[in-house]
Amino acid sequence: MKSRFSNDINIRNRQAGFEYELLDKYIAGMVLTGTEIKSIREGKVNLQDGFCYFNNDELFVKGINITPYAQGTHYNHVATRERKLLLKRAEIKKLETKTEEKGFTLIPTRLFINDRGLAKLEIALARGKKLHDKRDSIRERDAKRELNRLKLK
Structure with missing residues (x-):
């Protein structure tokens, strides 16, 4: 019988790499109810x-x-x-001090459960990408995809 709870949770913010240039990463614990x-654990x-x-x-992260727990009672979280x-x-x-500089922000990139069973949030110091930077990212990704296609043939 497969349990609906899992310890190998690894939830990613895939949009973050496209919208931001990630500079530094930190692992932070979270205060949860x-x-x-x-x-x-349900993902x-x-x-x-x-x-x-x-x-x-x-x-703080906002x-x-x-999602509220399905079997939760009136004690369920917001x-x-x-x-x-x-x-x-x-x-x-x-x-x-880094985020006070112009253009820097902190964004969550990944939520996971460590080997001790604690929920951890990976946050990244990031700088927002401009439109031309996003176009470069798309161009690089397409070039990599094309190279992989040629290697497989």
Whole structure:
């Protein structure tokens, strides 16, 4: 019998690599409520609209949609609430100074469950791509696809 809960969760924000130039990556813990981890283990998470911000020297993520747990009662969580991220103080200070520079932001790129069973969020320091940068990405991707096609023949 296959369980509906899984420990090998690896949810990616595939749009992030296209919209942003990813510079640095960090792994952060998340403060979750009771039913949120159950929904994450079912894989019902959407990272597309997520972003990180600072408030009183603490890092929060907003816009991540964790679908409410189906068997949850009135104790079920709010799907799009803001969640606190756990990083070392030095990393938070470093990221805060970087994001104050023009054009930099923090975005969630991947949500996974580590070997100890804890939900972790990979965040990236990113700079938004311009339209011509996106065109270059498309051109590179098409060239790689064409080379792979020629190798297979």
